[in-house]
Amino acid sequence: MSQSILITQCLQEDFVKPFSEGDPLPNKLHVGYTEANRLMGENPEQGPVARMMSWAYQQPADKMAIIHIRDWHETNEDSQKSHIALFGSHCMAGSPGANFVFNEPVEGRAIIMNSLTLNDFHGASLSKTLAPFAGKKINVGIMGVWTEAKVTFLAYELATRYPEFRLAVCSALCASSSTMRHYMALDQLERLLGVTIHHSINQFIQFLGGEGEEAPLPGVSGEHPTIQTDGNGALTQEDTTLLRYLFRDCRQVAVRSLDGGFSGNLVLATSSQDAMGHQQAPHVVKIGPRDQIGMERSAFERIESVLGNHAPAITEFADHDKRGAIKYRYASMGLEATSFQKMYADENVEMEEIEGALTDVFKNQLGRLYAAATLEKCSLLEYYMFSRGRAFALRKTLEQITPSDLLPEKKQEVELLTANLVKFYEEIVPRVRGSVYDEVYFSYVHGDLNGANIVIDSKKNVWIIDFFHTHRGHVLKDLIKLENDLLYIFTPVNNSDEFAEAQLISNALLEHKDLSKPLPHWVPVGVKSPQFRRAYHTARFIRSFYPGLVKENTKPLQLYIGQLRYASHTLSFDESTALQKRWALYTASKLASRITEILLVDDRLS
Numbered sequence: 001m002s003q004s005i006l007i008t009q010c011l012q013e014d015f016v017k018p019f020s021e022g023d024p025l026p027n028k029l030h031v032g033y034t035e036a037n038r039l040m041g042e043n044p045e046q047g048p049v050a051r052m053m054s055w056a057y058q059q060p061a062d063k064m065a066i067i068h069i070r071d072w073h074e075t076n077e078d079s080q081k082s083h084i085a086l087f088g089s090h091c092m093a094g095s096p097g098a099n100f101v102f103n104e105p106v107e108g109r110a111i112i113m114n115s116l117t118l119n120d121f122h123g124a125s126l127s128k129t130l131a132p133f134a135g136k137k138i139n140v141g142i143m144g145v146w147t148e149a150k151v152t153f154l155a156y157e158l159a160t161r162y163p164e165f166r167l168a169v170c171s172a173l174c175a176s177s178s179t180m181r182h183y184m185a186l187d188q189l190e191r192l193l194g195v196t197i198h199h200s201i202n203q204f205i206q207f208l209g210g211e212g213e214e215a216p217l218p219g220v221s222g223e224h225p226t227i228q229t230d231g232n233g234a235l236t237q238e239d240t241t242l243l244r245y246l247f248r249d250c251r252q253v254a255v256r257s258l259d260g261g262f263s264g265n266l267v268l269a270t271s272s273q274d275a276m277g278h279q280q281a282p283h284v285v286k287i288g289p290r291d292q293i294g295m296e297r298s299a300f301e302r303i304e305s306v307l308g309n310h311a312p313a314i315t316e317f318a319d320h321d322k323r324g325a326i327k328y329r330y331a332s333m334g335l336e337a338t339s340f341q342k343m344y345a346d347e348n349v350e351m352e353e354i355e356g357a358l359t360d361v362f363k364n365q366l367g368r369l370y371a372a373a374t375l376e377k378c379s380l381l382e383y384y385m386f387s388r389g390r391a392f393a394l395r396k397t398l399e400q401i402t403p404s405d406l407l408p409e410k411k412q413e414v415e416l417l418t419a420n421l422v423k424f425y426e427e428i429v430p431r432v433r434g435s436v437y438d439e440v441y442f443s444y445v446h447g448d449l450n451g452a453n454i455v456i457d458s459k460k461n462v463w464i465i466d467f468f469h470t471h472r473g474h475v476l477k478d479l480i481k482l483e484n485d486l487l488y489i490f491t492p493v494n495n496s497d498e499f500a501e502a503q504l505i506s507n508a509l510l511e512h513k514d515l516s517k518p519l520p521h522w523v524p525v526g527v528k529s530p531q532f533r534r535a536y537h538t539a540r541f542i543r544s545f546y547p548g549l550v551k552e553n554t555k556p557l558q559l560y561i562g563q564l565r566y567a568s569h570t571l572s573f574d575e576s577t578a579l580q581k582r583w584a585l586y587t588a589s590k591l592a593s594r595i596t597e598i599l600l601v602d603d604r605l606s
Contacts, residue, residue, distance in 0.1 A: 002065035004208045005133065006056055009069050009144030009151050010115075011049060014090040014097030016145055016175060018044055026097070028088040031145055031175045035182065038301070039145075039175040040101065042315060046248075048172050051215035051318075052143065052201055053102040057109060064208055065111070067129060069144075069154070072098060072114035083117055120154050121161075130162065140165045141208050143173035148185035159193045168196040170204035171298045172317070183302050199294030202319045217318060220245040225272070228254040239266065239287050242325040245318050246285060247272050258284065258337065258455065258465070265289075267465060269337055284312065284328045284455075284465060292468060293317070293324030299470035300326075303444050306368050312463065328465070336458040341451025344490050344538075351534070353460075355541050360462035361454055362545045366446060366478060370549055373443035373475045380440065380558055381433045383474060384565035391425035397571045398422075401581040414582065417589035421568065424592035428599070436604050440558050441475040441550060449478040450485045475549045476562060483542050484566035487587075491535040493579040501532045502579075506587040509539060510594065515546045516554040557598050564591040 010016075014027055018036045025032060031039070041047020056066055071091035073080050084090075091098040111129055113120070120126050140158060142151055151174055158165055169189065176182035189195040198204040202214040225247055227240060235243070235255075247253045247270070255268040265288035272280045286293065297317050304311060312328035319325070340357055343349055362370075398418045446453070447469030455463045493502050508524040519540040523533050550558070567588040571581050 002061065002133075002138075003063055004139040004141070005065045005067065005130075006141050006143070006208060007067045007069060007154070008053075009120075009142060009154055010071050010091075010146075011068075011101050011144050012070055012091055012097065013099050013101055014071070014095075016040060016049075016101055017097075027090045029090050029146075031177060034305070035175040035177070035179060038179065038314075039173070044101065046218040048201060049102055049143070051218065052170075052173055052204075054218070055205060055210065055213065055215045057103075059210070061109065066109065067126075068100065068110050068112045069115050069120050069126070070098065070100065070112065072116065077116075080116055115150075118149065118153055119157070120150070121157055127161075133165075134162060135164055137164050137166065139207055139209065140167050141204060142167065142169045143204075145175045147174045147176040147182045148188075149176075152185055152189060155189055155193055155195050159195070166196070167193070168198055168204065168207050170198045170201060171301075172199065172201055172294070173204065179301050179305060183298070199298040200290050200319050200324060203291055203294065214320065217241065217245040217320060219248040221248070224248075225250040226252045228252065230256045235266070236323065238321045238323040239325075241320050242287060242318055242323060243285065245320070246316055246325060246327045250274055250280070251277065255285070258339070265292075265466075282330060283315070284330060284463075285325055286328065286466070287323060287325045290319045290322050290324040293319065293326060296466075296468040296470075297326050299447075300467040303369060303467075303470060306372075306444075307365055308368070311365065312465075330457075330461075330463055337455050337463075339452045340454035340456060340462075341485075341490060343456050344451060344486075347530075351537055351541075354538060356460075357454065357456060357462050358538075358541060361449075361464065362479065362542075365462070365464060366449075367545075369444040370475050371443075373441040373549065375439050375553070376442045377437050377439050378442070379433065379435075379437050380474065380561045381429060381436065384561055386425070386429045386433055386561075386565065388426060388430045390429075390568075391422050394422055394425060394568065394571070398585070401571060401578055401585070414585070417585050420589045421585065421592050424564075424596065428592075428596055432599060432604055436599065438557065440553060442472055443475045444470065445473045445475065445477045447471055447473065447477065449482050451482070451490060474558065474562060476546065476558060479542050479545060479549075480559065480562035481566055483539050484563065484570060484584075486535055486538055486542070488567070488570045488580045488584045489573065489575045491531050491580075493577065493583055495579075498529055498532070499579055499583065501527050501529055502583045503586055505532055505536055505539075506583070506590065508536070510587075510590055512543065512559070513556050514554050515543075515550045515556055515559060517547075519543055557595065560591050560595050560598070564588055564595065567591065 015029060016031055016036050016039055018040050019026065019033060021033050040049055044050060072093055073084060073091055074093050113126055113129065142155060144151055151169065155167055158167060171186055174182065176185060186197050190197050198207060205213060205215060220241060221244060225244060227243055229235060243253060250272045253270055253272045255270050258267045258269050265286060268285045270283045270285055274280055286296065297314060300314065304313065312330045314326055315329045316327045317325065344354060446464060446467065448466060453464060453466045455465055493499050504524045504526050512519055523536050527533060527536065567584045570576055570584040
């Protein structure tokens with residue numbers, strides 16, 4: 001008997017056959033241009049569904065059973081007239097629209113079942129087909145359309161009729177009437193039915209028993225296209241294979257390493273020529289650990305349609321062995337690009353240009369996400385991952401950034417700051433983490449907005465990359481994170497005199513107690529060094545977006561908690577110098593005291 005089951009749901013031309021952008025929908029039930037393209041790929045013969053089915057047909061029947069469920073309707077059947085009246089003519093028996101969008105299986109390899117209504121068990125023999133598997137713990141994978149209807153209904157029936165089945169779907173192998181509804185349905189499947197959601201095709205294959213196996217990469221060559229690199233960021237054999245697959249229609253590709261991306265990733269700007277030698281539009285390719293890249297694709301697809309023309313578009317994705325890759329198209333990106341962090345470090349760049357880039361990020365791009373924020377009740381200490389267990393790691397980190405040769409008075413000052421911060425984690429956090437809830441605005445956020453993840457091209461266009469951490473979260477999170485990096489990574493602290501100025505900056509920022517009001521325009525008295533004056537004005541500009549985001553919720557506790565999370569985390573950053581980390585420690589200790597005071601006044605520590 002088979003060890004797993006793959007069920008395809010309505011993968012037929014009337015539902016998912018790609019068509020030209022701008023053409024009318026073929027029928028009422030087609031998922032549309034965007035979703036069909038996402039599911040089938042720009043070249044359907046080499047896209048996600050084709051790759052998955054190519055692997056599936058290679059599996060022996062005693063290893064994996066394959067069941068194709070297809071819509072199949074007869075015009076003259078009285079029992080189907082109401083269904084056709086409601087949804088319109090589609091998948092009529094023997095019509096081209098009823099054909100599968102993948103190669104027909106060899107005779108006897110797959111079971112083809114006709115579904116007459118929304119319930120695949122009604123008037124069909126699915127129960128009989130699954131009878132030999134009843135009562136057995138077996139992995140069952142589902143792929144197809146629509147995620148919020150036929151896929152969900154099938155998963156519900158399977159979960160209730162066969163509770164021993166372990167169910168899974170792959171987000172890359174299902175589609176819906178819109179990408180938003182697709183992901184809403186996936187969330188429901190996971191939360192209400194316990195269905196496992198995979199975001200990598202090869203991860204889904206492993207679930208079905210394909211240990212060490214993977215979906216083929218059709219059209220990939222071991223020699224073409226030729227790949228030229230800038231020497232920064234080593235390409236593994238798997239990375240090279242992925243690049244050749246993503247650019248398999250090209251004669252050559254030049255890649256240049258960009259900043260950005262979490263550990264273990266490559267972020268590459270590409271310049272490619274097609275087979276005829278024509279220069280193609282520039283792309284950015286993200287390559288990294290397979291499952292993490294799959295999660296980034298899923299996270300970005302949730303927000304892609306909202307960001308519009310300011311955002312990249314995913315043109316293709318693939319995984320090979322333990323690596324995955326996403327190919328992003330940037331509609332008008334210039335060939336040369338730099339990060340916001342590098343632009344900010346250039347003393348010749350005026351504040352007007354910095355503010356223009358930040359406006360593009362927080363108003364024109366991410367502002368589209370923030371505009372849909374809703375007030376939600378949550379524990380911000382839990383959301384920002386505060387825990388007592390963090391205290392031990394914090395102690396070890398602080399030992400490494402506290403030089404033993406500090407002057408006695410300075411050493412005592414650092415020890416006091418350290419003790420105050422550790423005390424907050426050890427004593428205050430356990431008392432309030434699970435009980436202190438506030439209403440704050442939540443929206444989709446980038447989740448890891450730093451200076452390397454904002455890219456400015458030669459045309460002064462501003463682009464955002466690295467969407468791995470994108471999620472629904474605290475609406476101020478991105479702004480708090482960028483300000484943190486602005487201070488403790490971008491702004492150099494060269495000596496003790498400058499460190500004193502840095503403390504003045506922190507003191508001034510800590511006085512921002514009403515988030516509906518702007519920071520004072522004037523730089524704090526005593527701040528003379530140009531890098532600190534620049535940092536203050538930039539932080540002031542970042543905070544100018546606060547009033548529109550927090551609305552009536554103007555109390556600063558939400559800001560302090562987010563700031564403390566990132567200032568504490570900075571203590572372990574490799575990018576920050578010892579003096580920058582001491583600055584972050586100073587601010588973090590002050591924030592810990594400020595948060596404790598607020599909790600005491602609000603009687604939350606009683």
